[in-house]
Amino acid sequence: MYNIPCKKCSGKGAIPYFRLVNGGECFDCNGSGVQEVSKEEYSTHLENEKFRKQVEKKGAFVVYNKTADEFEYFYTENDVIKKYGSFYSFGRRYAGYSAYFFDDHPDLVLKDYYGNDSFMHDFRRQKIIDEQKKQKEWIEILNGWLTMAIENKKHADEIQELKIMIKEAEHKLQMISYKQLKKPITQQTN
Numbered sequence: 266m267y268n269i270p271c272k273k274c275s276g277k278g279a280i281p282y283f284r285l286v287n288g289g290e291c292f293d294c295n296g297s298g299v300q301e302v303s304k305e306e307y308s309t310h311l312e313n314e315k316f317r318k319q320v321e322k323k324g325a326f327v328v329y330n331k332t333a334d335e336f337e338y339f340y341t342e343n344d345v346i347k348k349y350g351s352f353y354s355f356g357r358r359y360a361g362y363s364a365y366f367f368d369d370h371p372d373l374v375l376k377d378y379y380g381n382d383s384f385m386h387d388f389r390r391q392k393i394i395d396e397q398k399k400q401k402e403w404i405e406i407l408n409g410w411l412t413m414a415i416e417n418k419k420h421a422d423e424i425q426e427l428k429i430m431i432k433e434a435e436h437k438l439q440m441i442s443y444k445q446l447k448k449p450i451t452q453q454t455n
């Protein structure tokens with residue numbers, strides 16, 4: 266068998282919240298702080314530790330720049346504020362994750378980083394979904410203008426120009442595709 270720090274008490278052997286009960290001793294490990302696990306669980310533990318050390322090295326706050334499609338790591342909230350100013354949450358989410366947003370930088374999203382990289386892919390996909398949605402809305406507006414121009418019997422040049430604009434907008438929509446995600450995740454360190 267393999268030993269890892271007890272998951273319940275994080276290897277401390279006691280849970281402060283329960284200190285009035287039995288001195289707060291952790292029931293899962295009987296206060297030893299150690300937990301016996303299978304080989305699979307042990308290797309998962311090692312993986313998690315590796316991630317945790319990476320986070321310690323790089324910083325636990327990740328800022329995603331939607332425009333540049335880049336991630337930037339910060340050690341503390343203050344480091345983030347120093348560079349980009351104050352941020353807020355108000356329960357808002359990005360790509361299904363609770364995230365923070367900046368007063369002065371609408372292209373940035375901040376997430377606290379717990380060593381799990383999966384949000385990075387989801388953030389990048391969300392950026393593309395947002396761009397597609399915006400472009401679809403623009404095409405709808407153009408089509409509305411075209412309908413109005415035809416109904417109002419506007420000059421043929423104007424109608425033709427709108428048709429060209431719609432074609433171009435539709436082409437751009439096709440270009441905003443998941444192909445962009447083939448670009449590897451770029452990471453900046455401070």
Ligand SMILES: [Zn+2]
Pocket residue numbers: 271272273274275276277278279291292293294295296297298299
């Ligand atoms: Zn324990």
